[in-house]
Amino acid sequence: MFAGMSLSHQYMPLADNVFFDWGLGPIFSGDTVRGCDWPVASQGVLAFISLASAIGAGLVLSNLWLGCVCLKQQVQSGMINNRGRLGLLCLILIFLFLLVDCLRGFFDRYLIVILPFLMAQPVSLLQSESLSFKRCWERICLAVAALLLFALGYFSVVATHDYLAYNRARWQALDSLTIDQHVSPLEVDGGLEFNGWWSYDQRYRSVAVVFDPSMKHGDRYVVALHVLPGYTVTAQIDFQRWLVPGQGKIYVLKRLTM
Numbered sequence: 001m002f003a004g005m006s007l008s009h010q011y012m013p014l015a016d017n018v019f020f021d022w023g024l025g026p027i028f029s030g031d032t033v034r035g036c037d038w039p040v041a042s043q044g045v046l047a048f049i050s051l052a053s054a055i056g057a058g059l060v061l062s063n064l065w066l067g068c069v070c071l072k073q074q075v076q077s078g079m080i081n082n083r084g085r086l087g088l089l090c091l092i093l094i095f096l097f098l099l100v101d102c103l104r105g106f107f108d109r110y111l112i113v114i115l116p117f118l119m120a121q122p123v124s125l126l127q128s129e130s131l132s133f134k135r136c137w138e139r140i141c142l143a144v145a146a147l148l149l150f151a152l153g154y155f156s157v158v159a160t161h162d163y164l165a166y167n168r169a170r171w172q173a174l175d176s177l178t179i180d181q182h183v184s185p186l187e188v189d190g191g192l193e194f195n196g197w198w199s200y201d202q203r204y205r206s207v208a209v210v211f212d213p214s215m216k217h218g219d220r221y222v223v224a225l226h227v228l229p230g231y232t233v234t235a236q237i238d239f240q241r242w243l244v245p246g247q248g249k250i251y252v253l254k255r256l257t258m
Contacts, residue, residue, distance in 0.1 A: 002054040011046035012053050018108065022244045024163040027225070028191035037226045039244040060118055067091070067122030090121035158242040169239040169250040170194075173223045176235065177252065187220040194223075222253045231255055 005011055013019055017026045022039040071087050074080040080088075094117050101110050174190045177183045185198035195215035227233060231253035239248050 001057065002051050005050050005054075006047070011043065012050040015108070019159065022159075023166075024159045026192075027163075027166065028193060037249065039241070039246070063122040064094075064118060070122070087121050090117040093117050094121065155243070162241045162243050162248075165239040165241070166248060166250070169237045169248070170223055173235060173237050173250050173252045177221055177223075183221060185217075187218040188223065189217050189219045189221070190223045220255050222255075224251050224253060225249070227251055228253055 013025075019025055020027070021041040027038065067087055068091065071080075071084060071091065074084045094114050097114050097117075170191065171194075174188065174194050177188055178185050185194070185201075189195065192215075195217045199215040199217070221234075222228060222231060225248070233251050234254045235252035237250045237252075239250065240246075241248050
């Protein structure tokens with residue numbers, strides 16, 4: 001899996017609607033999906049994340065296979081116990097969920113639902129003596145697990161802060177245009193959420209619009225993460241980032257008259 005990503009030069013994340021570079025996603029501003037002034041992760045960092053993802057997926061699948069082997073042994077011996085029945089239930093739920101998921105359409109976030117069953121299935125079938133490690137190895141495993149959980153929790157908290165801070169600044173800029181300066185929302189390209197919100201307002205649209213990031217809005221004003229050619233800056237709103245400490249900027253841009 002990792003070799004395939006390396007050869008194709010497509011490291012994680014494979015889709016930027018979950019996270020990208022040094023932030024959670026998606027970042028939708030009026031100019032681009034990925035703002036140019038947002039901190040960019042190096043290829044080495046993305047390669048490390050991709051390798052960790054491949055190892056994690058491999059461990060999940062190998063544990064699932066090990067659980068299936070143990071379940072098969074219990075069924076063949078006719079000695080299936082309550083833990084075996086629990087493992088069988090988890091296996092059936094995993095299969096049914098993946099079947100429905102494949103038939104109805106797949107999103108990576110849907111896998112979160114089956115993770116508890118993927119973890120419980122092999123553990124419920126293994127005998128207690130099979131889980132015993134030497135004292136030193138057990139401590140190493142616990143330390144690695146705690147470190148990974150801490151890193152995931154830290155990233156989740158600070159990256160969510162940055163995403164919310166960016167959006168607060170963006171909507172502050174958009175409200176300033178539409179409420180304080182009384183600019184028509186259809187003259188402002190403020191990103192997918194803003195454009196979509198106003199595109200279906202009957203005061204501005206008599207017919208439905210085709211779903212796309214621009215929503216056929218005008219671009220007399222643009223709210224963006226960087227200055228665009230042919231525009232002048234009318235306002236700037238700052239916000240603080242935590243994941244990569246620093247100050248981000250949201251620009252309110254007005255098209256220059258030719």
